[in-house]
Amino acid sequence: MTASSRLVLADGLQPLAGRYDLILCDVWGVLHNGVKAYEAASDALTRFRQKGGRVVLVSNAPRPGASVGTQLDGFQVPRTAYDAIVTSGDLTRLAIKERIDQVVHHVGPPRDMPIYAGLDVRFGSIEEADYVVCSGFDNDEEETVEDYRASLEAMRARNLLMVCANPDLIVERGHMILPCAGTIALAYEEMGGAVFYAGKPHGPVYERALAVAADLSGHAIPKERVLAVGDAIRTDIAGAAGFGIDSLMIARGIHAEELGLHRGALVSDHVQDWVDRQPVRPTAIMDVLSW
Known part of the structure; x- marks a missing residue:
């Protein structure tokens, strides 16, 4: 995608879902903000799974995946929203x-x-x-x-x-x-x-996530059928680009102020300008993760 091409502003996950068999989803900034969970995000991932997709949460949390799962339970993120969790803490343990x-x-x-x-x-x-x-x-x-x-x-x-x-x-x-x-x-x-x-944007955490997804599915999932979802250009989007998979950026995360979201909803031209100035580009961008 060239710097002059128009970025896809997605209204929801549903129009994109049919292209993918696996979502590698960030946790902090997408499913919750450290204080409260985003119900719409969990609902979107649950719906994706109900349609036959797999969801592996890929987090840079410096704790094992099981520990992150317990934390998500505390935020009342339903287990229907994901199949497995892979964290930088897991790779650190290795x-x-x-x-x-x-x-x-x-x-x-x-x-x-x-x-x-x-x-x-x-x-x-x-x-x-x-x-x-x-x-x-x-x-x-x-x-x-x-x-x-x-x-x-x-x-x-x-x-x-x-x-x-x-x-x-x-x-x-x-x-x-x-x-x-x-x-x-x-x-x-x-x-x-x-x-x-030990984590994003570096390759080993993605390789582990795809291996986990392959074990769950009983077969390898090709990269062109994998979508990474996250809120950080440097880790989530750069990591996806480096690994050769598509990415969906959630705007209302750590870049919200840069994107002008403190003033309201996403504005196409402002978002386009911001993305064109970044070292890597997402495949699409969405305000918050929703169906």
């Missing part, structure tokens, strides 16, 4: 298992410790560690990357690998935009540090 004999230094809040549940992990200081797992900020409402600068310098001095358990830079929580682990990882990478990103 990275930890591969290094089970090594000492890990954890950067992140206590709520992310389920990453290590059931694993015989040895924790240590930066000076003792063989590698680092970064799941986020200890206090994402008050801290910035600068609060971690000294620690990052110490990691870099020892040339430690950082496993980033949540590649997102920012996330929407209610009406707040808060930093994620990806912000810390990016700062470390800019210092010359080595980073393994």
Whole structure:
């Protein structure tokens, strides 16, 4: 699609649904905003599944998929809306298992410790560690990357690998935009540090999601029949483009203010201009996910 071609502004998922057998759907920003669930989104995915489609939730949450499922239950997101969940936390656990004999230094809040549940992990200081797992900020409402600068310098001095358990830079929580682990990882990478990103926009999480969908369906699903849904250009849309699948961008997420949604509904020309200035383009864009 060229920069001058018109973007598809979709009124709902239904007109697009027949093109796809599988939806890889983002969670935070599409199904909920960290405070409340979006009922229309769950309804749309449920309807897609009722028509024979598969839905795998693909999240950059730094926790295992089962933990995210429990969180979605708390938001009253019905299990009819999805078949399975794949998270960056799942891929982080695989990275930890591969290094089970090594000492890990954890950067992140206590709520992310389920990453290590059931694993015989040895924790240590930066000076003792063989590698680092970064799941986020200890206090994402008050801290910035600068609060971690000294620690990052110490990691870099020892040339430690950082496993980033949540590649997102920012996330929407209610009406707040808060930093994620990806912000810390990016700062470390800019210092010359080595980073393994466990989630979107990187390929391994998509490969795992397609493998899960193939197991559920009993056959592989071709990429041209897969649609990624998400609200972030840098992760959801760029990840889909890099993996070679179509994407549907949900506008009323982390880019809502840039798209002028604080002033009302999507305006075609404004959205077109914004998308034309982005490094990657979605196949279509929608205000909120609905049928």
